Amino acid sequence: MxxxxxxxxxxxxxxxxxxxxxxxxxxxxxxxxxxxxxxxxxxxxxxxxxxxxxxxxxxxxxxxxxxxxxxxxxxxxxxxxxxxxxxxxxxxIDFPIDVFDGIHEVLEILSKDFDLMVLTKGDLFDQESKIARSGLGHFFKHVEIVSEKNEQSYQRILDRYGVAPADFIMIGNSLKSDILPVVHIGGRAIHIPYSITWAHERVADEQLVGKSFTTLASARELLACFQKGSPVSENIN
Known part of the structure; x- marks a missing residue:
């Protein structure tokens, strides 16, 4: 990857x-x-x-x-x-950032072997502020803040970094924004659901038919997907 x-x-x-x-x-x-x-x-x-x-x-x-x-x-x-x-x-605009359990450990381990990116949508100032307040910024080699997450925006970013979709994995909680657009362009995706989903981000079950992606219960399970010596393609399917 x-x-x-x-x-x-x-x-x-x-x-x-x-x-x-x-x-x-x-x-x-x-x-x-x-x-x-x-x-x-x-x-x-x-x-x-x-x-x-x-x-x-x-x-x-x-x-x-x-x-x-x-x-x-x-x-x-x-x-x-x-x-x-x-x-x-x-x-x-300034609420305390409550980082999910296990995220620090996962990012610390993965950042030693992979290039990591924050790829989020929203207001530039707002998202930059949250990244800074989270204390996680140093784990990421790249930060991309976009106005919308769709197939076009993902493809533009991959083209900019010279990365083929097959060599890219997106991890996120939104099926609509983080998973389906990436799958549609030939990338791989890991869905980590959150207990609350904004209505605008929900998708109908029929939209998931035939779509291949991995669903995990928590971020801690990511480490098993990226174990050294185990090809990522065999763990992400």
């Missing part, structure tokens, strides 16, 4: 629960204006609608919260309440 790439959020460290908590705070702040189910649906619609403008990450999330609040209250929300929403959202 010439390159092993890791997703960041919910693969290296906890991320989605922080967004869930902030969304719950938004529901509390607007409870006297609108039903929670209605707010949840409209907020999700706003997030998806705004992806092509703001991308992924904390800033996009905050802007979508404010936009949803204004729309659902027909402009009746006060400036003080909007400030509360912004202050709540700011917690997503």
């Amino acid at each position: 010439k390159l092993i790439a890791f997703d960041a959020d919910d693969t290296l460290w906890v991320n989605e629960p922080n967004y869930v908590n902030v969304k719950e705070k938004l529901c509390e702040l607007l409870a006297h204006y609108v039903d929670q189910d209605v707010l949840t649906d409209r907020f999700y619609d706003a997030q998806i609608r705004n992806l092509h403008m703001y991308g992924y990450g904390a800033k996009s999330f905050i802007l979508s919260m404010v936009e949803t609040a204004i729309e659902l209250t027909d402009g009746a929300i006060t400036g003080r309440e909007i400030q509360q929403i912004i202050d709540t959202g700011r917690k997503l």
